[in-house]
Amino acid sequence: xxxxxxxxxxxxxxxxxxxxxxxxxGIISGVTCGLIMFAFHHAISWPSSLWxxxxxxxxxxxxxxxxxxxxxxxxxxxxxxxxxxxxAANTRTGVxxxxxxxxxxxxxxxxxxxxxxxxxxxxxxxxGQSGGREGPSIHLGAGINSWLGQKLLLPNxxxxxxxxxxxxxxxxxxFNTPIAGVIFAMEVVMMEYTIAGFIPVMLAxxxxxxxxxxxxxHQPIFxxxxxxxxxxxxxxxxxxxxxxxxxxAALFITILKIGARQADKPIERRLLIAGLITGCCAIVVPEVxxxxxxxxxxxxxxxxxxxILLALxxxxxxxxxxxxxxxxxxxxxxxNLLIGACLGASMGVIGNHFFxxxxxxxxxxxxxxxxxxxxxxxxxxxAALMAIVExxxxxxxxxxxxxxxxxxxxxxxEVFKQxxxxxxxxxxxxxxxxTDPLSLALQRSSVASLMSRKLTHxxxxxxxxxxxxxxxxxxxxxxxxxxxxxxxxxAWGDLxxxxxxxxxxxxxxxxDLLELAHLSVSAANLHIQATLREALDxxxxxxxxxxxxxxxxxxxYHGEHPDHGLLSRTDIQQYAAQPQ
Numbered sequence: 001x002x003x004x005x006x007x008x009x010x011x012x013x014x015x016x017x018x019x020x021x022x023x024x025x026g027i028i029s030g031v032t033c034g035l036i037m038f039a040f041h042h043a044i045s046w047p048s049s050l051w052x053x054x055x056x057x058x059x060x061x062x063x064x065x066x067x068x069x070x071x072x073x074x075x076x077x078x079x080x081x082x083x084x085x086x087x088a089a090n091t092r093t094g095v096x097x098x099x100x101x102x103x104x105x106x107x108x109x110x111x112x113x114x115x116x117x118x119x120x121x122x123x124x125x126x127x128g129q130s131g132g133r134e135g136p137s138i139h140l141g142a143g144i145n146s147w148l149g150q151k152l153l154l155p156n157x158x159x160x161x162x163x164x165x166x167x168x169x170x171x172x173x174x175f176n177t178p179i180a181g182v183i184f185a186m187e188v189v190m191m192e193y194t195i196a197g198f199i200p201v202m203l204a205x206x207x208x209x210x211x212x213x214x215x216x217x218h219q220p221i222f223x224x225x226x227x228x229x230x231x232x233x234x235x236x237x238x239x240x241x242x243x244x245x246x247x248x249a250a251l252f253i254t255i256l257k258i259g260a261r262q263a264d265k266p267i268e269r270r271l272l273i274a275g276l277i278t279g280c281c282a283i284v285v286p287e288v289x290x291x292x293x294x295x296x297x298x299x300x301x302x303x304x305x306x307x308i309l310l311a312l313x314x315x316x317x318x319x320x321x322x323x324x325x326x327x328x329x330x331x332x333x334x335x336n337l338l339i340g341a342c343l344g345a346s347m348g349v350i351g352n353h354f355f356x357x358x359x360x361x362x363x364x365x366x367x368x369x370x371x372x373x374x375x376x377x378x379x380x381x382x383a384a385l386m387a388i389v390e391x392x393x394x395x396x397x398x399x400x401x402x403x404x405x406x407x408x409x410x411x412x413x414e415v416f417k418q419x420x421x422x423x424x425x426x427x428x429x430x431x432x433x434x435t436d437p438l439s440l441a442l443q444r445s446s447v448a449s450l451m452s453r454k455l456t457h458x459x460x461x462x463x464x465x466x467x468x469x470x471x472x473x474x475x476x477x478x479x480x481x482x483x484x485x486x487x488x489x490x491a492w493g494d495l496x497x498x499x500x501x502x503x504x505x506x507x508x509x510x511x512d513l514l515e516l517a518h519l520s521v522s523a524a525n526l527h528i529q530a531t532l533r534e535a536l537d538x539x540x541x542x543x544x545x546x547x548x549x550x551x552x553x554x555x556x557y558h559g560e561h562p563d564h565g566l567l568s569r570t571d572i573q574q575y576a577a578q579p580q
Contacts, residue, residue, distance in 0.1 A: 006152065010528075011562060013158035014446035016196040025158060026165050026200030030207025032148060033141035033169035036118075037208065038215055040140055043122035044133060048290075060128050060282070060289035068128070068286055069279035075127025076275025079120050079329070080268030086116065091267060093117040093329045094135045096425040098142045098163065099189055103433040106156035106443065106531060107146050107163040114143030121329045128289035130278045130319035134174045135331025138189075141166030141173075141208075155446035156531045161200055164190045168201045169208035171383075176212070178205040180387035187380045188422060191435045196444065225300055225363045227394040234351075234360060235403065241347045241365060242372050242404040245340055246411020248313070249376035252321045252336070253418045259325020260428035267327060274323040281315040288315040292338045299341040300366045306349045313342035324421075332421060336377045337370045344369020364400075367392060371401045372408035379413070379420030381405045434533075438576060442533035447526060450575055451549050451565030455479050461510040467503050471496065477566065479548050480513050480520070487548040488520040489566065523548045528563055532572050545569040 012021040045057040053062030060068065083091045090112045092100075101109045121136035145166040149159035167189045172181030182205050186193050229238075262270055281288045287295040287308070295312060298304050304312070320335040347369070348362025367388055375384035384405055389398060412418050419427065426433065456475040458466070460482045478495065480488045490513070498516035514520060523546040524538050535547050551563020 007562065010152075010154055011448055014155045014448035014528075016157065016194075016444050016449070019196065019199050022158070022161060022196060022200040023203055025162060026203030027207050028148070029141075029145040029162050029165035029200070030169045030204035031211060032144050033166050033204065034173055034208040034211030034215075036140050036144045037137055037170060037173040037212065040118060040122060040133065040137060043118065044125045044291075047122070048126045057126075058290060058294045061286040063286070065283050068282040068289065072128045072130075072278040072282065072289065073272070073275040075123060075129060076271045076278075076328070077268070078127075079124055080271035082120065083116075083271070083327075084266065084268045089113075090116055091327070093121070093139055094324075094331065095138050095189070096422055096429070096431075098139055098167065099422060099426065099433070100429075100431050101146075102142075102160060102163050102189060103191075103435055103443075104431070106534070107142075107160040108150060108156075109139075109143045109146040109163070111143070111147050114140060114147065117143065117329055124328055124330050125291060128278065128282065129275070129323055129328055129330050130281070130288050130290075130292075130316060130335060131323060131328065131330025131332065132291060132320075132334025132337075133331060134171065134333040136329065137170040137174050137331070138167050141170035142189075153529060155448060156529050156534065157444055157446045160190075160443060161197060164197060164201050165204035168205040172205040173208045173212045175387060175391065176209060177387050177390040178202075178209045180383050180390055181205040181208075183386050184378075184380060184383040187383050188378055188420075192440050194444065225367055225392055227364065227367065227392050227397040228360075229364070229400055230358060230360045233358065234400075237347070237351055237359070238365075238368060238400050238403050239407050241344060241368060242407025243411050244347070245343055245369055245372040245404065246376055246408040246415065248317065248339060248343060249336075249373060249408060249412040250416035250418045252317050252339070252377055253412070253421055253424050255318060255321035256325040256332075256421055257424050257428065259322050259327075260425055262326060263428065270326040271328060274326040274328045277322045278319045281319045285311050285315040287312050288319050291334055292316065293334070296334075296338045296341055296370075299338070299345045300363050300370075302345065302348075302362045302366075304342075304345065306346050309342040309346045309349070313339050313346070316342070325425075332377070333374065336373045340369035340371070340373025341366040342369070343373070364397075367397060368401055368404040372404040375405035376408040376412040377421050379409065379423070381409050439533055441576065442536065442572070443531045445532050445575070446528070447530050447532060447535050447547070447549050447567050448528050448565070450532065450571055451567040452477075452571075453562065453565040455564070455566055457481070457548075457564060458513065460514050461512055463510060464503060464506050467499055467506075467511050471499060471503070478513070479523070479564075479566065480517075482514065485525070487523040487525055488514060488517075489523050489546055489548070490517045490520045494518040494520070521546060523566070525550060526567075527551075532575065535567055536569070536572055539569055 012018040048057035049055045117139045142163040145162035149162045168181040168185035172178040345362045345366040348365030351359030371384045371388040375381040455477040457479045478490045524542040526547040528551045549565045
């Protein structure tokens with residue numbers, strides 16, 4: 001694809017200050033993500049409605065006990081056998097995979113992994129595995145946008161933005177919370193806040209939310225919930241709720257970590273164990289199966305007694321943490337919202353029993369528990385706060401929710417010394433991500449935004465006629481490619497006298513430019529899609545101080561060319577020294 005408009009679009013995206021072009025990218029990514037979310041939603045609900053009672057895709061509770069045990073075990077066996085015969089690299093899915101590919105591979109997500117996530121994620125949730133669709137949705141949103149960027153050969157810095165857009169759009173579409181989607185993408189996945197990143201990510205989030213609302217597949221969970229405290233005397237009780245939720249978050253991550261340590265075991269054995277755990281929990285607590293949004297709605301409406309709340313909380317915590325840790329292609333955000341809601345509602349029931357008339361409604365505490373659990377497990381306090389504000393469409397909950405989230409996050413991280421769920425999984429996989437400020441800054445810019453295009457690119461051997469043209473042109477810099485495709489940079493002052501002499505004494509049909517040059521500098525080859533971070537890494541690996549950036553159109557040329565250029569280590573150092 002070498003259309004002029006596309007080439008110009010690529011060059012615009014190489015510059016992070018080109019917000020208009022990044023904004024267009026955000027809108028496109030929001031549409032693609034909204035469509036794949038729509039497809040994934042139906043991939044889960046349509047098959048489930050065929051085998052669940054009354055055609056209700058959430059009615060796992062309508063199954064008899066042996067069916068509730070057999071369905072997740074059967075699903076786990078099928079998924080395990082499929083993954084067994086796939087290459088190990090293609091079995092990696094979910095938010096952790098997205099973060100790894102974003103920070104280690106410039107957002108290039110393999111299409112095969114995205115397909116695995118779509119079909120096996122839908123199969124897992126359709127067979128009652130205790131998980132959420134948000135993690136798979138993030139992978140799908142990021143994956144479809146990464147595929148689009150790779151197909152269009154966009155600069156790698158813009159593919160990274162596309163992955164962020166897909167993440168935000170997925171969260172926004174899943175929960176109908178566009179702001180929380182943006183914050184989650186920046187806080188958890190991209191791990192940075194920049195104007196160039198905010199604008200396209202916001203547009204992607206808004207676009208995906210608009211599309212999902214237009215398709216009318218979002219079903220509100222909350223029905224006029226209580227969002228305001230009865231009295232300030234409840235603050236100590238809310239603090240206690242935060243402490244308890246923090247303990248639950250730490251237990252969740254501990255079980256997750258235990259499961260992740262089994263990564264060297266055969267995948268089919270690990271998933272069978274996950275299916276057995278979910279099946280056993282489902283015999284006792286049927287509500288543990290599937291997405292659990294119906295149970296979440298019931299908990300926030302105060303329709304569940306304290307016994308079922310505590311039983312559901314325990315079963316959901318154990319089954320989800322174990323399944324995610326063992327490698328089931330499901331998400332954990334939705335289940336943690338349900339765990340937090342059950343804990344919060346339980347605290348609300350206890351508070352109303354001992355302090356009737358003073359404690360707020362249990363639904364109020366269910367909302368606080370949801371926010372606190374999400375914030376603590378993901379270490380994303382701001383995203384959790386915005387999610388609950390947007391879901392309830394009320395700002396009065398901000399004050400108590402901030403307290404609950406802060407206490408829960410501190411309890412998990414400082415008392416129990418636990419990392420977030422994503423960081424825990426990355427640590428178990430021994431993934432070291434380069435998320436320091438300098439690396440992130442260099443990944444935001446493409447080599448095309450900084451390279452010098454004033455050069456002449458020629459092969460090592462040229463004809464006398466080409467030599468005459470070169471003497472007339474008198475270029476400042478020459479880039480010579482030898483027979484082994486090694487690149488040499490030569491200043492015109494180091495070549496022109498030797499070239500004049502060679503033309504006078506020429507007795508051959510070819511002139512060797514490298515033999516004539518007094519001095520040449522070796523350079524490494526690099527594609528124009530690369531970021532400044534890639535350029536610096538290439539220089540370090542090949543022990544050179546210059547890279548020759550080649551474009552989408554190969555071959556020699558004279559004069560300035562938009563797709564080719566030279567970039568030095570000094571150029572990158574000067575860029576890094578500027579305020580970002």
